[in-house]
Amino acid sequence: xxxxxxxxxxxxxxxxxxxxxxxxxxxxxxxxxxxxxxxxxxxxxxxxxxxxxxxxxxxxxxxxxxxxxxxxxxxxxxxxxxxxxxxxxxxxxxxxxxxxxxxxxxxxxxxxxxxxxxxxxxxxxxxxxxxxxxxxxxxxxxxxxxxxxxxxxxxxxxxxxxxxxxxxxxxxxxxxxxxxxxxxxxxxxxxxxxxxxxxxxxxxxxxxxxxxxxxxxxxxxxxxxxxxxxxxxxxxxxxxxxxxxxxxxxxxxxxxxxxxxxxxxxxxxxxxxxxxxxxxxxxxxxxxxxxxxxxxxxxxxxxxxxxxxxxxxxxxxxxxxxxxx
RNA sequence: GGACAGGUGGGUGAGUGGUUAAAGCCAACAGACUGUAAAUCUGUCACUCCUUGCGAGUUACGAAGGUUCGAAUCCUUCCCUGUCCA
Numbered sequence: 001x002x003x004x005x006x007x008x009x010x011x012x013x014x015x016x017x018x019x020x021x022x023x024x025x026x027x028x029x030x031x032x033x034x035x036x037x038x039x040x041x042x043x044x045x046x047x048x049x050x051x052x053x054x055x056x057x058x059x060x061x062x063x064x065x066x067x068x069x070x071x072x073x074x075x076x077x078x079x080x081x082x083x084x085x086x087x088x089x090x091x092x093x094x095x096x097x098x099x100x101x102x103x104x105x106x107x108x109x110x111x112x113x114x115x116x117x118x119x120x121x122x123x124x125x126x127x128x129x130x131x132x133x134x135x136x137x138x139x140x141x142x143x144x145x146x147x148x149x150x151x152x153x154x155x156x157x158x159x160x161x162x163x164x165x166x167x168x169x170x171x172x173x174x175x176x177x178x179x180x181x182x183x184x185x186x187x188x189x190x191x192x193x194x195x196x197x198x199x200x201x202x203x204x205x206x207x208x209x210x211x212x213x214x215x216x217x218x219x220x221x222x223x224x225x226x227x228x229x230x231x232x233x234x235x236x237x238x239x240x241x242x243x244x245x246x247x248x249x250x251x252x253x254x255x256x257x258x259x260x261x262x263x264x265x266x267x268x269x270x271x272x273x274x275x276x277x278x279x280x281x282x283x284x285x286x287x288x289x290x291x292x293x294x295x296x297x298x299x300x301x302x303x304x305x306x307x308x309x310x311x312x313x314x315x316x317x318x319x320x321x322x323x324x325x
Numbered sequence: 326g327g328a329c330a331g332g333u334g335g336g337u338g339a340g341u342g343g344u345u346a347a348a349g350c351c352a353a354c355a356g357a358c359u360g361u362a363a364a365u366c367u368g369u370c371a372c373u374c375c376u377u378g379c380g381a382g383u384u385a386c387g388a389a390g391g392u393u394c395g396a397a398u399c400c401u402u403c404c405c406u407g408u409c410c411a
Contacts, residue, residue: 172366
């Protein structure tokens with residue numbers, strides 16, 4: 001067994017050879033974490049979370065976070081770094097992830113980015129334009145304007161930035177507000193792409209897990225039922241007891257939303273389970289839609305835990321190492 | 326056995342003679358997404374064909390008949406379901 005190292009081969013002065021980075025994408029429940037652990041063991045890797053909810057402390061069962069006891073000694077980064085009350089953004093995530101990846105590569109380990117948050121992954125790997133942070137006051141004003149005159153936000157954006165307006169539906173208020181916020185705060189149109197800050201310096205291999213839909217859905221249904229019989233409700237009670245109001249961001253997520261409603265007596269347990277199962281399936285579909293569009297993803301047919309998939313992934317990594325020499 | 330109520334597209338549920346291939350909702354399927362992203366939003370949704378058009382044809386509202394220029398809608402019989410009375 002050869003010892004893989006992420007050290008650029010040759011001397012430091014040799015023509016820049018980039019450190020490598022592996023990303024594992026795919027729908028929820030496809031076995032990304034399992035595959036990541038296997039790859040990390042084999043290729044001396046460290047895992048970097050790219051899941052918008054596993055960032056949160058105390059949200060463990062409903063996010064299917066790998067428990068510390070099951071991490072096989074592999075370092076895990078960007079898990080449990082946020083309290084429930086902390087709002088986050090793709091931009092902040094990218095910054096944090098790049099820092100973590102830099103450190104991992106510096107010690108010649110292989111960063112393995114794992115997660116289903118496509119937008120976060122793109123922010124990390126491709127960069128986001130440099131735009132202003134959110135401005136609560138302005139957002140409130142825009143929201144009010146829309147409420148008073150429905151459709152007005154889209155009309156306004158169409159006037160200020162027609163190209164952008166064409167890509168956002170007039171009813172997608174969330175995105176319209178963000179686009180207008182940027183335009184107003186920057187006082188100039190955001191040029192397509194030109195402001196993105198590309199991330200250079202890494203050779204990237206993107207793997208995508210693509211299990212058959214029916215077995216994935218069966219597995220998701222089982223996983224959701226397991227969550228509800230194994231403590232997500234208690235987890236929510238504990239978070240509330242520790243001071244959470246239930247209005248925090250992660251409480252809007254799959255499973256937690258339903259568990260909260262159940263804790264508050266608004267739904268039965270079975271209703272909560274059924275609703276979570278349904279929405280989880282739809283979420284998986286949206287993830288597929290997102291990742292399928294990425295031509296760089298190298299798809300592996302099956303679950304991350306399948307022996308055949310693991311072999312394919314190993315093979316992909318081996319040739320990745322060779323071609324990057 | 327009797328009295329009511331009802332049987333509509335994958336589900337639910339409107340429609341009670343013509344602009345109804347049949348509202349709405351749900352599911353399903355497809356998609357968008359430049360800082361809330363497990364979020365937010367959109368499209369399609371009987372079948373076939375083409376000149377892809379607010380196009381043509383076929384099939385469809387339990388079944389079979391009937392009335393009518395025209396029926397998911399009215400009539401008859403039958404089948405089935407629910408509630409109540411025996």
